Amino acid sequence: MTPALIVFFVLAALCVIGALSLILQKHPIHSALSLIVVMVSLAGLYLLLGAEFVAAVQIIVYGGAIMVLFVFVIMLLNASAEEHTSFSKLAKFGGLPLALALTGLLAAAMIRNGGALPNSPNPDALASTSSISMMLFSTFVYPFELTSFLILVAIMGALVLAQREKKA
């Protein structure tokens, strides 16, 4: 067992434990903290894959910005632990087996077809940040500009949605 494989299994275990904890925790703030564990260990996996830039963005944007936004909203709304409502019959007998079947199907497809993929011989030479930026500003320049427009629309949408209604 190589060191890389050991690191992979530790990080993968952290990911799965965090995701399970997200499901099992009753209080939303505990779920949010579990999700942060998942995201940070995913950043570690990206480093293991040789994608340093994606790992840094994962930590800064997901672990930093998005999760802070979640925690902020949880505290703003003073969210309490989940109420035990009647677990809907559709979710129990339809949703859960279907979701488990989806996992099994995806994993089976990955096992069967993923084996044909060769490993890149030299992952370190692949993912330099400068080549990502060259690609981002040449091949993908139009989608990149579109994302800036998308963010502008999202800012305005969030402002319009969250502002207090004026007394008419």
Added chain:
Amino acid sequence: MVPTQYYLILSAILFGLGAVAFVVKRNIITIFMSIELMLNAVNLAFVAFSQAKGKLDGQVFVLFVIVVAAAEAAVGLGIIILTARNRRSLNIERVDLLKL
């Protein structure tokens, strides 16, 4: 060297757990977090394929997914605040206006 399938299987497991959380959870915020979990699972598959193919397109796509997720989080949390203000509850069982 970790085989690519391991990453893909982990990605499938995370996506499935996200789907289960989406179905099982009753709190709007937690449901929203499970969507983020599924997006993260897809990102992992993107990066794994990018490494396996030796091309960077996958990593650029991950950046786009992250940007869209950030925009979605901003708008979605705005909607959640609005719903919580109108319904006085974060339980989705209470948000049933469109239910027959």
